[in-house]
Amino acid sequence: MTFPSDSSLQDLDLPPVADLHDAALAERLQAAIDNKTKPLGALGRLEALALRLGLILGSTAPTLQQPQVLVCAADHGLAQQGVSAYPADVTWQMVHNFLAGGAAVSVLARQHGLALTVVDCGVRQPFDAAPGLLSRRVGAGTADASQGSAMTPQQCAEALANGREVVRGLPGNALLLGEMGIGNSSAAALLLARLTGADIDACTGPGTGLDAAGLARKRTVLRQVLARHADAQGPLAALCAFGGFEIATLVGAVLQAAEERRGIVGDGFIASAAVLVAQGLRPQVVQRCVAAHGSAEPGHARLLQALGLQPLLDLGLRLGEGSGAALAWPLLESACRILGEMASFESAGVSRQSE
Numbered sequence: 001m002t003f004p005s006d007s008s009l010q011d012l013d014l015p016p017v018a019d020l021h022d023a024a025l026a027e028r029l030q031a032a033i034d035n036k037t038k039p040l041g042a043l044g045r046l047e048a049l050a051l052r053l054g055l056i057l058g059s060t061a062p063t064l065q066q067p068q069v070l071v072c073a074a075d076h077g078l079a080q081q082g083v084s085a086y087p088a089d090v091t092w093q094m095v096h097n098f099l100a101g102g103a104a105v106s107v108l109a110r111q112h113g114l115a116l117t118v119v120d121c122g123v124r125q126p127f128d129a130a131p132g133l134l135s136r137r138v139g140a141g142t143a144d145a146s147q148g149s150a151m152t153p154q155q156c157a158e159a160l161a162n163g164r165e166v167v168r169g170l171p172g173n174a175l176l177l178g179e180m181g182i183g184n185s186s187a188a189a190l191l192l193a194r195l196t197g198a199d200i201d202a203c204t205g206p207g208t209g210l211d212a213a214g215l216a217r218k219r220t221v222l223r224q225v226l227a228r229h230a231d232a233q234g235p236l237a238a239l240c241a242f243g244g245f246e247i248a249t250l251v252g253a254v255l256q257a258a259e260e261r262r263g264i265v266g267d268g269f270i271a272s273a274a275v276l277v278a279q280g281l282r283p284q285v286v287q288r289c290v291a292a293h294g295s296a297e298p299g300h301a302r303l304l305q306a307l308g309l310q311p312l313l314d315l316g317l318r319l320g321e322g323s324g325a326a327l328a329w330p331l332l333e334s335a336c337r338i339l340g341e342m343a344s345f346e347s348a349g350v351s352r353q354s355e
Contacts, residue, residue, distance in 0.1 A: 057173060084182045166253060174262055178271060178320065179322075247274050
């Protein structure tokens with residue numbers, strides 16, 4: 001199996017993703033929103049969110065059912081080059097923290113009634129079986145992208161298939177994306193630079209908290225990696241070159257969720273990079289997506305701009321894990337409730353604005 005620079009999909013069984021454009025439904029949704037007991041546009045961007053969710057779910061009264069937070073975890077060989085402030089062992093340790101309920105996303109998922117599933121896509125050290133953990137290991141971490149491709153095409157295809165299979169097994173109509181992997185902000189920066197043509201330095205931030213010297217070293221390493229893989233031009237070729245297993249698994253998850261017409265709630269920089277790759281494979285994917293927040297990681301704003309998405313929150317987050325997606329979740333629920341439960345002028349007997 002080869003993934004040439006034109007990203008031929010002939011060797012992959014990727015799902016079709018239909019165009020959701022529906023002018024008639026959009027008109028009905030906008031009329032319903034405008035007919036609520038409020039001045040036109042008074043609920044601001046919540047109205048745009050309600051319209052988007054109605055289009056995603058194909059209804060003028062959309063309901064979000066059994067929302068699922070999917071946290072994909074894996075290690076990165078590139079971490080050996082000192083691109084993170086934390087050692088690679090933290091990936092394994094944090095997965096245990098997720099499962100024990102002590103991570104930020106664990107707390108937020110409990111608060112908002114979100115089901116949390118953690119997937120070991122290729123953490124260096126394997127785990128014993130545990131509730132809430134799925135093992136879909138492609139390998140014990142990707143290879144070092146500074147020395148060669150992070151993944152083989154076969155490994156990439158396996159991770160994509162794993163992501164699709166995991167989502168097929170999850171209930172509900174909303175998927176919140178999360179990830180964990182020391183070194184994965186480097187992979188996301190490389191994917192952003194290659195797939196959008198942006199300068200790698202502008203795509204690269206401190207990740208887990210590098211100081212100025214560490215950030216300079218990280219940028220130097222990533223410039224070298226990008227140059228080494230100059231021929232990896234398409235989305236699949238870039239994904240193979242830069243990794244990682246958790247990002248590729250999320251790409252498959254996004255593609256499957258898009259085919260099933262689930263609402264997809266993006267998180268920060270790394271999860272958004274998976275959406276960027278998925279969009280490169282199936283351009284209509286982004287129609288199903290909502291950007292939860294704008295990360296403090298500098299490349300995230302560029303990435304969301306490339307996707308054409310405006311984040312709901314701007315809290316200076318840079319944690320990942322799906323924490324931002326979980327924080328934004330109540331806004332999606334509120335948007336749906338506004339459509340389904342807020343009175344119209346007629347039903348409430350309220351006079352309209354004078355013309």
